[in-house]
Amino acid sequence: xxxxxxxxxxxxxxxxxxxxxxxxxxxxxxxxxxxxxxxxxxxxxxxxxxxxxxxxxxxxxxxxxxxxxxxxxxxxxxxxxxxxxxxxxxxxxxxxxxxxxxxxxx
Numbered sequence: 042x043x044x045x046x047x048x049x050x051x052x053x054x055x056x057x058x059x060x061x062x063x064x065x066x067x068x069x070x071x072x073x074x075x076x077x078x079x080x081x082x083x084x085x086x087x088x089x090x091x092x093x094x095x096x097x098x099x100x101x102x103x104x105x106x107x108x109x110x111x112x113x114x115x116x117x118x119x120x121x122x123x124x125x126x127x128x129x130x131x132x133x134x135x136x137x138x139x140x141x142x143x144x145x146x147x
Contacts, residue, residue, distance in 0.1 A: 051070075051072045051073065051078075051082050052078075052081070055082060055085040055086065056085070058085075058089060059085055059088060059089065062089075063089060064089055064090065064091045064094070065086070065089050065090065065094060066091075066093060066094055066095065067094070067095050067096075067097075068086055068094075068095075068096050068097070069097045069099065070082055070086075070096065070097065070098045070099060071099035071100065074100055074103050074104055074106065074107050075106050075107075075110075076106040076107075076109050076110045076113075079098065079106075079107065079110035079114075080110055080113060080114070083096070083098075083110075083114050083117070087117070087119055090119075090134050091134070092134055092135050092136050092137075093134075093135065094133075094134050095131060095132070095133055096131070096132045097129055097130070097131050097132075098110075098111065098114065098129060098130045098131075098132075099128070099129045100128070100129070101125065101127075101128075101129060101130040102127055102128075111125070111130050114130070114132060115130070115132065115142050119134055120132045120133070120134065120140070121133055121134060121135050121136065121138040121139070121140050121141070122135065122138050122140075122141050122142075122143075123141075123142045123143070124142075124143050124145060125142070125143065125144040125145065126145050127145075127146075
C-alpha cells in the first residue's frame with residue numbers, strides 16, 4: 042500500500058514530482074552514470090526529502106564521473122550520514138546527526 046514504484050525517465054519524472062511537493066522516504070537511483078545528470082537527480086530529489094529520507098545511488102564507482110558525483114553528494118551540507126558500500130552509496134538526512142562518512146569494505 043505504501044510503496045510507489047516508478048520506473049521512468051528521471052528528468053521528466055523528477056520535474057513532475059517536484060511540482061507535487063511530495064516527500065519520499067526511500068529512493069533508489071540507477072540511471073544516467075554521468076556527473077551532471079547524477080547531481081541533477083540529487084538536487085531535484087533533495088527538495089523532496091525529509092529528515093528520515095534515504096537515497097541510494099547505484100554504481101558509485103562505475104566511472105570517474107560517478108565517483109566525483111558521489112564525492113560531491115556526500116559533501117553536501119544536507120547529507121549527514123553517508124555509506125560507501127562500493128557497489129552503491131547510501132545517504133541520510135537526519136539533522137540530529139553529526140556529519141559522518143563510512144566506507145564499508147567486505
